[in-house]
Amino acid sequence: MSDLLLDPRLDRADARPVTVLVRSAHVLDPRAGLDGPADLLLRAGRVAAIGAPGSLGAPEGAEVVDAEGLHAFPAFVDPHVHLRTPGREDEEDVATGTRAAAAGGYCAILAMPNTDPVVDSPSVLGSLRERARVEARIPTGFTAAITVGERGESLTEMAELADAGAVAFTDDGLPVRSAGVMRQALQYQRLAGRALALHEEDPSLSRDGVMHEGNVSALLGVAGIPSVSESSMVARDTHLAAYEDGQIHVQHVSARETVEVIERAKAAGTRITAEASPHHLLLSEEDVRGLDTNRKMNPPLRSEADRQAIVEGLRCGVLDCVATDHAPHSREEKEEPFELAPMGVTGLETAFAAIHTELVVPGVIDLGLLVERLTAGGEPFGIGIPMIAKGQPANVCLVDLASEWEAGEAGYESRSANCAFDGRRLVGRVRMTVAAGVVAYRERSFAIASVA
Amino acid sequence: MRRHLLSIDDLRREDIERILRLAESFAEVAGREIKKVPTLRGRTVINLFYEASTRTSSSFGIAAKRLSADVENVTAQGSSVDKGESLKDTVQTLSAYDPAAIVFRSPHAGAAALVARWTSAAVINAGDGKHEHPTQALLDLYTLRRRAGPLEGRKVWIVGDVLHSRVARSNILAFGRMGCQVTVCGPPTLIPRGVESLGCEVRYSLDDLGEADVVYALRMQHERMKGSFVPSLREYAACYQIDGRRLGSHQLLMHPGPVNRGVELAAEVIDSPQALITQQVESGVVVRMAVLYDLLAGGPAGPGGGHGARLSGEHSGEAPEPQPA
Numbered sequence: 001m002s003d004l005l006l007d008p009r010l011d012r013a014d015a016r017p018v019t020v021l022v023r024s025a026h027v028l029d030p031r032a033g034l035d036g037p038a039d040l041l042l043r044a045g046r047v048a049a050i051g052a053p054g055s056l057g058a059p060e061g062a063e064v065v066d067a068e069g070l071h072a073f074p075a076f077v078d079p080h081v082h083l084r085t086p087g088r089e090d091e092e093d094v095a096t097g098t099r100a101a102a103a104g105g106y107c108a109i110l111a112m113p114n115t116d117p118v119v120d121s122p123s124v125l126g127s128l129r130e131r132a133r134v135e136a137r138i139p140t141g142f143t144a145a146i147t148v149g150e151r152g153e154s155l156t157e158m159a160e161l162a163d164a165g166a167v168a169f170t171d172d173g174l175p176v177r178s179a180g181v182m183r184q185a186l187q188y189q190r191l192a193g194r195a196l197a198l199h200e201e202d203p204s205l206s207r208d209g210v211m212h213e214g215n216v217s218a219l220l221g222v223a224g225i226p227s228v229s230e231s232s233m234v235a236r237d238t239h240l241a242a243y244e245d246g247q248i249h250v251q252h253v254s255a256r257e258t259v260e261v262i263e264r265a266k267a268a269g270t271r272i273t274a275e276a277s278p279h280h281l282l283l284s285e286e287d288v289r290g291l292d293t294n295r296k297m298n299p300p301l302r303s304e305a306d307r308q309a310i311v312e313g314l315r316c317g318v319l320d321c322v323a324t325d326h327a328p329h330s331r332e333e334k335e336e337p338f339e340l341a342p343m344g345v346t347g348l349e350t351a352f353a354a355i356h357t358e359l360v361v362p363g364v365i366d367l368g369l370l371v372e373r374l375t376a377g378g379e380p381f382g383i384g385i386p387m388i389a390k391g392q393p394a395n396v397c398l399v400d401l402a403s404e405w406e407a408g409e410a411g412y413e414s415r416s417a418n419c420a421f422d423g424r425r426l427v428g429r430v431r432m433t434v435a436a437g438v439v440a441y442r443e444r445s446f447a448i449a450s451v452a
Numbered sequence: 453m454r455r456h457l458l459s460i461d462d463l464r465r466e467d468i469e470r471i472l473r474l475a476e477s478f479a480e481v482a483g484r485e486i487k488k489v490p491t492l493r494g495r496t497v498i499n500l501f502y503e504a505s506t507r508t509s510s511s512f513g514i515a516a517k518r519l520s521a522d523v524e525n526v527t528a529q530g531s532s533v534d535k536g537e538s539l540k541d542t543v544q545t546l547s548a549y550d551p552a553a554i555v556f557r558s559p560h561a562g563a564a565a566l567v568a569r570w571t572s573a574a575v576i577n578a579g580d581g582k583h584e585h586p587t588q589a590l591l592d593l594y595t596l597r598r599r600a601g602p603l604e605g606r607k608v609w610i611v612g613d614v615l616h617s618r619v620a621r622s623n624i625l626a627f628g629r630m631g632c633q634v635t636v637c638g639p640p641t642l643i644p645r646g647v648e649s650l651g652c653e654v655r656y657s658l659d660d661l662g663e664a665d666v667v668y669a670l671r672m673q674h675e676r677m678k679g680s681f682v683p684s685l686r687e688y689a690a691c692y693q694i695d696g697r698r699l700g701s702h703q704l705l706m707h708p709g710p711v712n713r714g715v716e717l718a719a720e721v722i723d724s725p726q727a728l729i730t731q732q733v734e735s736g737v738v739v740r741m742a743v744l745y746d747l748l749a750g751g752p753a754g755p756g757g758g759h760g761a762r763l764s765g766e767h768s769g770e771a772p773e774p775q776p777a
Contacts (some may be wrong), residue, residue: 216646217646220562220583220648221561221584222582223643335540336539337558337560337561338561339560339562391726
């Protein structure tokens with residue numbers, strides 16, 4: 001695993017690391033074995049000291065944050081974000097997307113390559129990375145396409161793209177249709193040495209579907225996307241990965257059958273990881289009855305049984321991490337009839353709060369487990385897991401678990417507002433995020449206690 | 453409070469009964485030489501059709517005119533829609549004329565409900581994609597009840613391409629609301645997964661068609677051949693065509709039109725006395741008059757206020773005595 005401060009594949013704008021003394025937060029990091037009140041001193045980009053509450057003194061010039069009543073978690077990593085740059089900067093750009101991520105408690109994200117143009121050459125990747133070094137508020141990694149133009153026909157120059165800093169390869173938004181091309185990508189992985197992140201969908205089964213094929217699509221007369229369109233492709237790719245001894249990461253798992261296929265593949269020793277999105281964990285086809293276009297995404301919201309299987313998959317570790325699939329779309333595009341509106345919803349700013357509200361508060365999963373799954377997103381790609389431990393990079397978010405708020409009421413940091421949880425009452429609010437030693441986000445009303 | 457007719461799913465049985473009673477009272481007007489009542493005088497009904505339609509749009513137009521409303525027809529072809537105007541902008545533009553109602557047809561599910569959010573007019577769904585066509589279902593209930601009496605307990609078979617049919621969805625719900633036992637039957641590729649949840653049984657062959665009191669055949673669209681939903685129209689007709697051999701003398705036949713002669717229906721049954729197809733078209737006008745009346749004049753009427761209609765809400769009063777103009 002890489003050190004998040006030193007990973008050469010991650011870019012962000014230059015900023016001076018701050019010295020911050022976080023006083024008396026409830027520090028929760030299951031991996032570090034921390035669950036109780038403590039002081040944290042963040043200095044020179046790293047966790048410099050951890051002590052009993054009130055025990056640490058503030059070095060000169062340090063910002064002192066009174067975090068009594070707040071939780072301090074290792075900040076989160078999202079392996080699945082659409083920054084819409086280049087091409088659709090009206091929907092999101094590197095600056096707004098990373099600001100939204102920081103506001104959600106994230107200290108690192110991976111951007112998807114289905115932009116215009118597609119990130120399928122070292123030159124496009126290079127210019128994006130340059131831009132991130134100017135605009136990105138938190139460390140940002142870029143993925144490159146598996147196939148040229150994401151057309152599914154011929155492989156990109158994977159070795160050179162890896163040298164140019166591609167964190168992973170993915171045709172996200174589209175499946176790699178051809179089993180033969182997928183096999184070649186797995187073979188080439190031996191040279192390029194990066195995980196393949198897979199959007200799994202058999203287009204001959206999903207056809208013109210726009211929501212889950214089930215009772216609700218039958219009632220609404222809307223073309224459905226059957227669960228098997230996902231699970232059958234995952235089954236295919238687990239076989240190919242096992243045969244070529246490749247490593248694959250399944251994106252945005254939506255169906256119960258897919259969870260079962262991944263569980264079997266893991267048990268058989270296949271190198272496979274998988275992610276679950278907040279919307280697939282919390283919403284189902286029932287939430288699409290009103291044909292709200294902010295509930296339209298691919299893969300679609302499925303049945304309640306599927307939702308429960310994904311929650312259970314995340315709980316027991318068949319699904320390794322939470323990934324938002326943050327997919328901004330303009331208002332005019334989403335203000336169309338459901339069948340015409342584009343697929344995708346935003347989620348960076350609501351991921352923690354939504355899952356906390358719907359799964360942790362009712363006691364379905366533990367808070368510690370949620371923190372583990374929200375911080376594990378970089379692991380499939382060799383990116384270090386944020387930890388609150390002496391000497392580790394300073395990646396910390398401060399969260400008020402008692403704070404109630406309405407998603408979208410005060411707007412979004414993202415340039416787009418197509419949030420699946422828009423208008424919902426949520427419990428738990430990120431007050432401040434330190435990413436790689438830099439204050440990346442601070443809620444407006446969240447004041448600095450003092451400067452020593 | 454403003455009301456809409458967006459879906460049969462929004463209606464209770466008593467709402468449907470009220471509309472059918474209203475339609476019966478308007479049928480009496482239709483029998484007169486001057487078929488017009490002054491109910492909606494001075495009010496505007498806009499027919500906004502994003503899909504080609506002959507019978508539905510003309511039927512709504514005639515219904516509105518018989519209620520003395522001013523009718524404006526807007527189609528997507530040759531309008532600002534062709535120039536790329538969004539649905540929202542089109543609706544807001546038309547709403548600036550302060551119409552009492554917008555009758556809306558769209559190729560997309562849920563589009564009528566969207567329009568209802570963007571206008572202060574009452575919105576009547578005249579077909580939204582493959583979702584619903586509620587006035588078709590209401591006129592089918594009306595037609596069948598006139599011919600056969602009470603609907604409770606009747607066995608209705610809906611035969612054909614259920615997957616792509618908004619008429620099928622509205623009718624499964626509507627016949628179900630009225631106490632009928634609904635069965636859908638068609639090729640397995642054209643029966644949507646989960647359709648049983650709407651409250652019907654599913655069959656894949658016509659072997660037990662004899663148990664039906666009413667056979668409701670759906671239009672088999674030629675473009676379905678492209679998606680290879682059926683191997684050939686010839687085989688489809690062999691398996692699912694309603695003909696003189698399959699239709700028993702005790703059974704009634706319905707079809708929403710337009711009919712593909714020789715595909716879903718054989719000529720001998722179209723022209724048989726059991727067929728209600730022409731009556732369905734006739735009923736369209738009085739049922740749509742009833743829907744317009746119920747939405748626009750059914751409540752405490754009056755200029756400016758009293759757009760009190762109650763298709764899905766509280767209601768009062770009996771069917772009106774329409775006055776000749």
